[in-house]
Amino acid sequence: MQKEDVFKSILKGTAVLITGSGAHLDVKTPNNDDFPSGVNLAKQLYKLSNIDNPENPWDLQDAAETFQERFSAEDLVKEIRNQLRVGSIQKEHRELYSFKWQRVYTTNYDEVPLIATSKNGHSLALEPVTLKTPRRDNDLENNLCVYINGYIGRLTVQSLNDEFRLTGRSYLAADGLKESEWGSVFGEDLETADCIVIIGLSLAYDLDIKRFIFNKNVIEKTIFIESLNISSDKKRKLERMGSVEAIGMKAFVQELSEYQKKYRVTIDDKSYYCYKSFEIYEPKRPRKNATSFEVYDLFMSGQIKDSLWYRKNGKYSNLIFRQNLLDVIKCINEGVRVIYLHANLGNGKSLFIESLKHQLQNKGFKFFTLKEDYQGITAKDIRNIVNEPGSKIVIIENYYNFLSVIKQFGLYNMSGIQFVLSARTVLYDTRLCEVNDILKIGEGQSAIFNLNKLENREVYQIQTIINNNGLWGEKSNLSPSEKSKLLVGPKKGNRELQGIMLLLVNSTSMKKRIEQVVEEIKQLPGNYYDILILALLIKTMSLNISANDMGKILDIKVALDTHFVENPNVQEILEFSSGTAEFKLRSAITANAILQELDCNETIIKVLSKTAHYANYYAETEKYENILKxxxxxxHVKTFLLKSSQREKFLLNYYNDLKELDYYKENSFYWLQYSIACTYVGRYDLAQTYLNSAYSWFRESERVVPFQLDTQQAKLYLLLIENGKTTDIKEKFLNAHALLMKPVISFKDNPAKQIVNFWSYTKSTVKNQMFTNGCGKEYCACCAEAYNKVQDYLRRVTEKREKSNFNELSKKLLKCSVKSDS
Structure with missing residues (x-):
């Protein structure tokens, strides 16, 4: 990295500073003595402990522990406080810490960074935090100095073996950077910063930091500031981790200060603002049509090339124009504030959103698409989006993972901002009411669009695209009407992109390519195999995990392993052109197809268990809590369930493997999901046991009731009746009915989840058992009450397919309510 680029990054506030003991060598004690380095501190502690010839005189951990053993913990605390008292600091210290760094980290214990910025009214005064400091909501907005090994100002006998990493014992007992929630902040800072400046830190003993930095993308923007007389051996080792400037800290700060006088751009200059968490849409104006290879890549791996947006006579040549686009654009033009899009796995949510951007690219809208919720960056991005002039559309895919981002938008006046929020159909409404509440969305200010089914015109378009690009494979000789039936048939394409994709996969060379990739992946060594399985699961389950996060979770430096990076089958799923890992495979359908072919239950359990254990470290942050959920x-789990004969064993092993994690032990949601899984495989006994556990851990309040638990309990009762697994027919039916008729009191709960269970009432097996057991009158009365509840709900439904479905249910319930015999 060029020095000028380093200086610009620092002055724009996009550089991270990490300091070690070498940065504070010119500090003086109150007696005007030289400030002790780690080496000198170790020597002094050995001397006071009467250890004349220690095997390693530089071993501070052993020296501190020896002193504590010879005297006491109280004496060690007193001695360390005395040794690390700061008398005076140099000008370069004041200037270094007074720049607006993205974040400051130090492995030192002393107060030099705080003293350097402690002048009255200093706008950039640093606040100390340690790895044990709980994070507050607005902490990352403040100027923080993160003390990685502990802060002298908080050193006590208790913290000596808890957060102050000094003795060998404390290094073993205290949480390291990786285990702390500040570790996730540190990792994101390294990823998002334009530059990382490391001063006076050799990394020889700082393995925690070394593990974070040992990433090609981070190494390329890391610079070590070292003394003029650095040894060639030390320089050689440091250059593995970044570039080395052997000029000394004083000269570096002087040059930076001189550059600042000439450099006009400041951190407040909006024209230089670079969004990190959001992607800014760039208009697409392709001059050439997409090739058949590019269309194939779209179907096979979900890769979207600009050429796919080519239009001839105003019409796309190789993309479907979804009719819903016109309705969404109409809503946007009419000022609808939030638009919800939902579809099942692989049914085209992302492509629809890209089409929406393309349709509106010349209409005066600015699009901001959330890429990653960086804890220390997103708030700044949002503040800039709010202040941007003109009409803005914020797009958040899988929005239920990003409630904290939406809450940050909710703090501002959002005039001129509209939202497009997408999710899978099974999850889209789980947080819908909550989002409306956060954004203060009134009646008529939101709209919901179901993207699952293709209209006739859209089916014709995709049939034409497949024809023109020769993608029918072995079905090429079918007549146009036969092809059309394949695309719309209930057990074939089913008018869904997901079904059509599977048709193409099974009838073309795509299937052979998948089989080839599968066979090659199976031959990879264990670590490589695990990485690719996790990558496929991330796509299949829509987990908010980046390709780089995978390496941290599995403790593998994927982007630095040339054998892995250059493997052609790995390159089908991941790419490394930017020096860091990125997802190449974007198709959830293809990812799921590969997973099913691999038949790898044990590996799935292993990598998801490692993911859970990693996320458990940072469970207090929304991103990792959502991953755990x-x-x-x-x-999510059912999307990758494999052969039916293995489902019960897989599900029981999977949930059982996770139940000992701290986050799950007393977690009502975990036990509910375990119960649902057992219900699915017909283990109703276990399902009831785990549902009881879920109830026991549920915390009820005036506004929070066990809605999901009650709904699942009602479903379980009805399944027991339907499948002849109980003799208490009347009791269980009436109990189920009472639960389903409970009023919804929380905006987080969706009454449709209750109502869908009324379909069980209309099944002949349930009805016949009620009448056979002399409960016909009660059955009819319950059906009548259920009918009234459905009718009440239908008055508020606007989505066509949902309305049609519940109208049909309503008719059946009405019929059941007036039928007096079986």
């Missing part, structure tokens, strides 16, 4: 959510 999503990997146990049955609606």
């Amino acid at each position: 999503n990997i146990i959510s049955y609606s």
Whole structure:
């Protein structure tokens, strides 16, 4: 990295500073003595402990522990406080810490960073935090100095073996950077910063930091500031981790200060603002039509090339124009504030959103699409989006993972901002009411669009695209009407992109390519195999995990392993052109197809268990808490369930493997999902046991009731009746009915989840058993009450397919309510 680029990054506030003991060598004690380095501190502690010839005189951990053993913990605390008292600091210290860094980290214990910025009214005064400091909501907006090994100002006998990493014992007992929630902040800072400046830190003993930095993308923007007389051996080792400037800290700060006088751009200059968490849409104006290879890549791996947006006579040549686009654009033009899009796995949500951007690219809208919720960056991005002039559309895919981002928008006046929020159909309404409440969305200010089914015109378009690009494979000789039937048939394409994709996969060379990739992946060594399985699961389950996060979760430096990076089958799923890992495979359908072919239950359990253990470290942050929820959510887990004969064994092993994690032990949601999974495989005995556990851990309040638990309990009662697994027909039916008729009192709960269970009432097996057991009168009365509840709900439904479905249910319930015999 060029020095000028380093200086610009620092002055724009996009550089991270990490300091070690070498940065504070010119500090003086109150007696005007030289400030002790780690080496000198170790020597002094050995001397005071009467250890004349220690095997390693530089071993501070052993020296501190020896002193504590010879005297006491109280004496060690007193001695360390005395040794690390700051008398005076140099000008370069004041200037270094007074720049607006993205974040400051130090492995030192002393107060030099705080003293350097402690002048009255100093706008950039640093606040100390340690790895044990709980994070507050607005902490990352403040100027923080993160003390990685502990802060002298908080050193006590208790913290000596808890957060102050000094003795060998404390290094073993205290949480390291990886285990702390500040570790996730540190990792994101390294990823999002334009530059990382490391001063006076050799990394020889700082393995925690070294593990974070040992990433090609981070190494390329890391610079070590070292003394003029650095040894060639030390320089050689440091250059593995970044570039080395052997000029000394004083000269570096002087040059930076001189550059600042000439450099006009400041951190407040909006024209230089670079969004990190959001992607800014760039208009697409392709001059050439997409090739058949590019269309094939779209179907096979979900890769969207600009050429796919080519239009001839105003019409796309190789993309479907979804009719819903016109309705969504109409809503946007009419000022609808929030638009919800939902579809099942692989049914085209992302492509629809890209089409929406393309349709509106010349209509005066600015699009901001959330890429990643970086804890220390997103708030700044949002503040800039709010202040941007003109009409803005914020797009958040899988929005239920990003409630904290939506809450940050909710803090501002959002005039001129509209939202497009997408999710899978099974999850889209789980947080819908909550979002409306956060954004203060009134009646008529939101709209919902179901993207699952293709209209006739859209089916014709996709049939034409497949024809023109020769993608029918072995079905090429079918007549146009036969092809059309394949695309719309209930057990074939089913008018869904997901079904059509599977048709193409099974009838073309795509299937052979998948089989080839599968066979090659199976031959990979264990670590490589695990990485690719996790990558496929992330796509299949829509987990908020980046390709780089995978390496941290599985403790593998994927982007630095040339054998892995250059493997052609790995390159089908991941790419490394930017120096860091990125997802190449974007198609959830293809990812799921590969997973099913691999037949790898044990590996799935292993990598998801490692993911859960990693996320458990940072469970207090929304991103990782959502990961912990999503990997146990049955609606996610069922997407990769393999052969039916293995489902029961897989599900029981999977949930059982996770139950000992701290986050799950007393978690009502975990036990509910375990119960749902057991219900699915017909283990109703276990389902009831785990549902009882879920109830026991549920915390009820005036506004929070066990809605999901009650709904699942009602479903379980009805399944027991339907499948002849109980003799208490009347009791269980009436109990189920009472639960389903409960009024919804929380905006988080969706009454449709209750109502869908009324379909069980209309099944002949349930009805016949009620009448056979002399409960016909009660059955009819319950059906009448259920009918009234459905009718009441229908008055508020606007979505066509949902309305049609519940109208049909309503008719059946009415019929059942007036039938007096079986």
